[in-house]
Amino acid sequence: MGKLLKYDFIYLKKTSKFIIFPAVAIIFAILSPLTARYMNELLKFLMTESGPIISLPDPTVLDSYIQYIGNLYEIFLIVIIFIGVGMFMRDKNKGLLPLILSKPIHRVKYLLSKLTSLSILLLGTLVISGVIFSYYTYFLFEEVDLLIVLNTTLLYFLYILFILSVAMFLSVFTKSYASASILTFIIYIVTNIIGGFQKWGLDYLPGRISQRISEVVIGVVDPQTMIITILVTIVLSGLLLFFSIKKFNQYDI
């Protein structure tokens, strides 16, 4: 699979994904602590003298963490969805598959290579942006808990893996880029909505990871529910991967 990975990385490099992902994440890594630190000053500046007087609490380092995670959860994930689906569907939609699979390339390895290369790029991106975020947070708030940054990064990466598994599954099962990306986006939204319900076991689903990240940030982690959410997310991602591979093996090109 090493050779396939090499060429998937070349694809990511040549099509600027190596720049896009880190650029977007680094922008958030810099802007999040800045926004958290100076939001109050900005609001005070915008308030008129005659307007109502609102008392705002002093910003803390927790605001920086929450701002960063919030940004990654929204805009960055949407970028991942649309680029991820594109990567999985490109060969199929552009007619590259017949020539690729006429070579001695195993279909399972082909699919796993795409998922692995994108995951490695995103993990690297998160590590770089996490380091930059930690530096700026320390610079502006004079404190940073690296363990919190590490734990939230890993939890967020787990959620990315789940979304990439959804994207791969839908790319294999649907025929067009538009349908696969829109359906992945809808599942992302629905997953987050379901994650808001705290009954019937729904709070163990992957959509609950954002809540678990907040628990890590404010230091009220319940180890049991955390482990169950992580396991459920891993199992669901694994199942999506299994069915993607099964379908792709049956696929007539």
Place this chain on the structure above:
Amino acid sequence: MNAITVKNLTKSYQGLIVLKNLNLEIKKGEVYGFIGKNGAGKTTTINLILSLIHKDSGDIIVDNELILFTNQHYKSKIGYVPDVPVFPSYMTAKDYLIYTLEMFSSNVNFDEKIDEVLTFVSLDNNKKKISSYSRGMKQRLAIAQALIHDPEILIMDEPTSALDPIGRADVMNIILKLKGKKTIFYSTHILDDVEKVCDRIGILNEGELILEESIENLQEEFSTRNIYVQTKNNLDVLKEKLPTLSSVKAYRLEQKGVGIKLSDDATPNDLLKDLVALDIEIIEFRQVRPSVEEIFIKETNNGKTS
């Protein structure tokens, strides 16, 4: 010895049978023309040989190895040229050939082999990205990537169908250069090309192989009892004398000569003797052989010539 053997191969799509118990034997070293109308099942057969699609039943044997769908090893023996090849737009020809060699785990000297193959297909010294290539150049690159790992078998799926006459001639010249060096399984519906390069042909019609023979034997088998004669004599003389000959059933004056249909029990020799006896000075005397196109039309229309 067969390079490819196909036994009772059947494939259907959503209940529609596109290949019905197809049997093929492609001998090592020959150029086999696989011809048929659009939708006859040519590409389906090729896709099945390459394990790009699943068969319903039947066996495919490549170089004495029974092919299973998950088997990848046998693909090292095959080079594949699709009808409309698509390459990653960000690569150059050299990039793509390096990629191909790596995927085939080739141990050759990459630079030497790439130079050799690019020269062979006249794409040497081309450093442009593939996205800027013409269709003909892309087709030549498709041939280069099919040859780069030195396979025993070359499978070409209508390689000239999307090309202009110059591109088509380039590709045909490459195939002619490969003739005798590789086993070539060549699918097409351009029948002029078949006559130029193929040793044997198989005609596929609605998923069934309706004819398989060498071109020479086919022309012999389908030869009409027509003789073309060109003489020094005035055509009016021929027009006057031919109806009197017992060996002539019918005739048609053409621009320079005359096309003669032999009577049922006459041989070309009888006609020649009759013409000589009439003091007709013959410049050309030849049996009219049917083209592959005529045979194809006759066979696929169930004997109703258009």
